[in-house]
Amino acid sequence: MDVGQMRRQWVEYTKSLFMEGFLDSQFEQLQQLQDESNPDFVVEVVSLFFEDSERLLNDLTRALDQPSVDFKLVDSYVHQLKGSSSSIGASRVKNACIAFRNFCEEQNVEGCRRCLQQVKQENLLVKNKLETLFRMEQQIVAAGGSIPNMEQIGF
Amino acid sequence: MESCNCIEPQWPADELLMKYQYISDFFIALAYFSIPLELIYFVKKSAVFPYRWVLVQFGAFIVLCGATHLINLWTFTVHSRTVAVVMTTAKVLTAVVSCATALMLVHIIPDLLSVKTRELFLKNKAAELDREMGLIRTQEETGRHVRMLTHEIRSTLDRHTILKTTLVELGRTLSLEECALWMPTRTGLELQLSYTLRQQNPVGYTVPIHLPVINQVFTSNHAIKISPNSPIARLRPIAGKYMPGEVVAVRVPLLHISNFQINDWPELSTKRYALMVLMLPSDSARQWHVHELELVEVVADQVAVALSHAAILEESMRARDLLMEQNVALDLARREAETAIRARNDFLAVMNHEMRTPMHAIIALSSLLQETDLTPEQRLMVETILKSSNLLATLINDVLDLSRLEDGSLQLDLGTFNLHSVFREVHNLIKPVASVKKLLVTLNLAPDLPVYVVGDEKRLLQILLNVVGNAVKFSKEGSISMSAFVAKVESLRDFRSPDFFPMPSDYHFYLRVQVKDSGSGINPQEIPKLFTKFTQTQPLATRNSGGSGLGLAICKRFVHLMEGHIWIESEGLGKGCTANFIVKLGFPERSNESKLPFAPKGQANHVQTNFPGLKVIVMDENGVSRTATKGLLVHLGCDVTPVSSTDECLRVVSQEHRVVFMDVGADGYELAVRLHEKFAKRHERPLIVAVTGSTDKVTKENCIRVGMDGVIVKPVSVDKMRSVLSELLEHRVLLGPM
Numbered sequence: 066m067d068v069g070q071m072r073r074q075w076v077e078y079t080k081s082l083f084m085e086g087f088l089d090s091q092f093e094q095l096q097q098l099q100d101e102s103n104p105d106f107v108v109e110v111v112s113l114f115f116e117d118s119e120r121l122l123n124d125l126t127r128a129l130d131q132p133s134v135d136f137k138l139v140d141s142y143v144h145q146l147k148g149s150s151s152s153i154g155a156s157r158v159k160n161a162c163i164a165f166r167n168f169c170e171e172q173n174v175e176g177c178r179r180c181l182q183q184v185k186q187e188n189l190l191v192k193n194k195l196e197t198l199f200r201m202e203q204q205i206v207a208a209g210g211s212i213p214n215m216e217q218i219g220f
Numbered sequence: 221m222e223s224c225n226c227i228e229p230q231w232p233a234d235e236l237l238m239k240y241q242y243i244s245d246f247f248i249a250l251a252y253f254s255i256p257l258e259l260i261y262f263v264k265k266s267a268v269f270p271y272r273w274v275l276v277q278f279g280a281f282i283v284l285c286g287a288t289h290l291i292n293l294w295t296f297t298v299h300s301r302t303v304a305v306v307m308t309t310a311k312v313l314t315a316v317v318s319c320a321t322a323l324m325l326v327h328i329i330p331d332l333l334s335v336k337t338r339e340l341f342l343k344n345k346a347a348e349l350d351r352e353m354g355l356i357r358t359q360e361e362t363g364r365h366v367r368m369l370t371h372e373i374r375s376t377l378d379r380h381t382i383l384k385t386t387l388v389e390l391g392r393t394l395s396l397e398e399c400a401l402w403m404p405t406r407t408g409l410e411l412q413l414s415y416t417l418r419q420q421n422p423v424g425y426t427v428p429i430h431l432p433v434i435n436q437v438f439t440s441n442h443a444i445k446i447s448p449n450s451p452i453a454r455l456r457p458i459a460g461k462y463m464p465g466e467v468v469a470v471r472v473p474l475l476h477i478s479n480f481q482i483n484d485w486p487e488l489s490t491k492r493y494a495l496m497v498l499m500l501p502s503d504s505a506r507q508w509h510v511h512e513l514e515l516v517e518v519v520a521d522q523v524a525v526a527l528s529h530a531a532i533l534e535e536s537m538r539a540r541d542l543l544m545e546q547n548v549a550l551d552l553a554r555r556e557a558e559t560a561i562r563a564r565n566d567f568l569a570v571m572n573h574e575m576r577t578p579m580h581a582i583i584a585l586s587s588l589l590q591e592t593d594l595t596p597e598q599r600l601m602v603e604t605i606l607k608s609s610n611l612l613a614t615l616i617n618d619v620l621d622l623s624r625l626e627d628g629s630l631q632l633d634l635g636t637f638n639l640h641s642v643f644r645e646v647h648n649l650i651k652p653v654a655s656v657k658k659l660l661v662t663l664n665l666a667p668d669l670p671v672y673v674v675g676d677e678k679r680l681l682q683i684l685l686n687v688v689g690n691a692v693k694f695s696k697e698g699s700i701s702m703s704a705f706v707a708k709v710e711s712l713r714d715f716r717s718p719d720f721f722p723m724p725s726d727y728h729f730y731l732r733v734q735v736k737d738s739g740s741g742i743n744p745q746e747i748p749k750l751f752t753k754f755t756q757t758q759p760l761a762t763r764n765s766g767g768s769g770l771g772l773a774i775c776k777r778f779v780h781l782m783e784g785h786i787w788i789e790s791e792g793l794g795k796g797c798t799a800n801f802i803v804k805l806g807f808p809e810r811s812n813e814s815k816l817p818f819a820p821k822g823q824a825n826h827v828q829t830n831f832p833g834l835k836v837i838v839m840d841e842n843g844v845s846r847t848a849t850k851g852l853l854v855h856l857g858c859d860v861t862p863v864s865s866t867d868e869c870l871r872v873v874s875q876e877h878r879v880v881f882m883d884v885g886a887d888g889y890e891l892a893v894r895l896h897e898k899f900a901k902r903h904e905r906p907l908i909v910a911v912t913g914s915t916d917k918v919t920k921e922n923c924i925r926v927g928m929d930g931v932i933v934k935p936v937s938v939d940k941m942r943s944v945l946s947e948l949l950e951h952r953v954l955l956g957p958m
């Protein structure tokens with residue numbers, strides 16, 4: 066596959082991520098911040114996010130497994146996760162978090178557990194997608210090309 | 221002392237006689253010796269005896285007498301010459317002393333006698349002092365009673381309690397049989413029995429006020445003894461024969477506040493009195509003592525004062541209650557007014573948009589309709605519709621404008637425009653209408669009138685149109701002339717308003733416009749009413765001239781907003797009318813230091829694209845969003861220090877950091893407060909900007925409360941951050957919502 070094809074593939078894939086709602090404009094903003102002085106900005110931020118979310122999800126699982134659930138604590142974790150996911154533009158994760166918070170307010174344990182599953186799932190999905198995206202980017206760069214600028218494409 | 225001739229015991233006679241003499245002499249001697257001893261003993265015992273010397277003399281005299289008699293004992297028998305010598309010596313001494321004593325006694329006995337007199341005198345004095353002491357004690361006792369009574373009376377501010385207490389205490393102090401108070405009735409013609417001591421509920425027993433006994437009591441401020449048979453003293457039915465006790469009556473002044481005049485206190489001229497009647501127990505033979513009368517008088521005065529205090533207090537309580545009620549009512553009225561104003565403002569805000577939209581639709585569509593093919597009748601109808609709707613639109617605009625003007629919320633839209641073209645436009649607009657009425661309209665612009673000026677073009681146009689429109693409206697024939705020129709300083713003095721002092725300067729000038737018409741004129745008396753809303757000057761005949769009377773009122777307000785003045789002159793009906801106004805306009809370019817009220821909003825802020833080396837701090841607990849924000853700022857060239865907690869931020873922050881971005885997700889306000897504490901002076905403090913995901917009012921209020929310099933709403937784009945930083949650095953504060 067030549068560079069041009071790889072680039073086109075990358076563009077298509079990125080578009081699909083946006084269409085399917087996995088990412089939103091915030092992610093785009095992050096991409097814009099990446100330049101020669103800061104070539105791995107997006108990867109750094111995303112990796113940070115996944116570390117963070119892993120930790121938070123574990124904490125949430127533990128908290129919801131307690132016999133008497135501390136909803137305040139759970140809510141605080143979810144709030145953090147919501148903040149992180151919206152910072153990188155992982156909109157489906159963010160939406161799941163919003164729903165999660167509602168159940169926390171209602172103090173509905175079953176609902177919370179269901180939401181947790183949902184969040185975990187979304188997190189996993191977006192993680193896979195982004196990993197694929199980054200692999201593509203690495204391939205492009207290795208082949209000597211440059212990653213297309215989403216703005217220029219007029220997205 | 222009998223001389224003893226017993227030198228020779230010649231007579232051997234009666235040995236019995238001799239024996240008796242012997243014994244008597246012995247006893248005499250004994251007595252003579254013991255008497256001084258007794259005297260000495262008792263004098264020593266008593267502390268005061270002024271005549272010691274006399275005592276000594278007397279003592280010596282007696283002793284010597286005793287000695288003589290003693291020695292006599294030896295002379296009964298044969299005795300030697302020694303004894304005779306001793307005897308003689310003793311006798312001589314005795315003689316001397318006794319003579320001396322006799323002489324001394326002459327002096328002493330009168331003295332002793334006078335002692336007795338003095339003693340009597342002192343006794344009398346003591347008796348007198350005792351009497352006076354008794355009097356003083358009585359007075360003091362009276363004083364104590366008065367004080368106690370006064371204390372009881374003054375310890376309450378309730379009128380009834382005061383009077384009741386008075387009677388009770390008086391009754392107790394003076395041991396009265398009956399004590400009663402007569403109060404004047406409302407009419408003032410009778411005295412009514414109000415309070416008694418013994419009887420529980422005095423029946424409404426009245427006596428007329430002009431009885432002689434009552435007059436007598438009222439005219440004196442002393443307690444006066446009255447007859448027990450007078451009507452005021454007959455408080456109980458006379459039961460059987462008993463000797464009624466003495467009765468005393470005293471007046472009690474009922475003071476009003478108005479009675480207190482400094483000069484003749486306590487002389488009161490026309491006032492009301494109550495009457496207090498006190499009765500001593502019957503069959504007691506007690507009499508009224510002077511001190512008791514004094515007590516009664518003092519008490520009566522005190523009661524008067526206490527009553528007046530009670531009255532004053534009642535008044536002031538009533539006044540206070542009234543004030544409170546009024547306060548509540550006023551508060552309610554104010555709140556209602558505020559609600560009404562708010563409701564009106566809300567209404568206006570809504571109607572502003574709601575009314576204009578359909579209006580514009582009607583006008584637009586009618587105009588479009590005009591362009592299509594229509595029969596003449598249809599065209600006429602459409603024209604009428606258009607005219608009416610234009611009128612209505614103008615009316616709506618006027619009403620809304622006026623309300624906004626009155627609120628003070630209207631502000632001029634300043635900009636640079638071509639003044640000459642405004643006048644030309646007005647001329648063009650008005651020419652067709654005027655020519656229909658066959659009126660000639662001339663425009664005269666002074667040569668020194670600036671072409672480009674700074675001001676509110678739209679509103680100036682509105683004023684001109686209104687004024688000229690009125691001129692056209694109210695002229696049936698003739699001509700209308702419009703002239704505009706720069707108002708000169710001298711000529712600025714000559715016009716009607718006393719509080720308008722225009723001061724032209726290098727930055728602005730005053731435009732003067734005069735519109736003369738030769739129309740129907742205005743009655744000079746009506747001129748003041750012209751500028752008030754909704755009044756029409758010519759009621760019936762010219763109703764069809766249209767206009768709701770708002771136009772001039774609005775013009776006046778606009779002119780005032782432009783710091784000017786508008787007035788109309790007319791010589792009378794049928795003599796035409798001249799409308800004048802002066803407004804302040806600015807010169808372009810030179811109006812940097814413009815004194816015009818509203819700061820121009822038009823200038824676009826020059827947005828910086830990059831902020832090289834700008835030191836900022838990003839505080840966010842969430843690592844991911846912290847990194848994202850940091851990346852954003854780094855992209856814009858800033859030197860970013862990321863921190864994850866308030867404490868860390870405070871440790872790191874210094875005067876070099878220009879901005880602190882803080883995520884207020886959970887509770888970032890504390891950092892703002894601490895930053896304010898840390899950097900007291902504003903220019904040392906970094907600007908504080910809150911980064912938040914919520915746009916609600918609470919967040920905004922909290923941000924204002926802790927003194928943030930700005931708020932950014934997430935998600936933050938590069939452009940948004942760029943413009944935020946630009947504005948922050950330029951104005952040191954973020955204006956407007958982000």
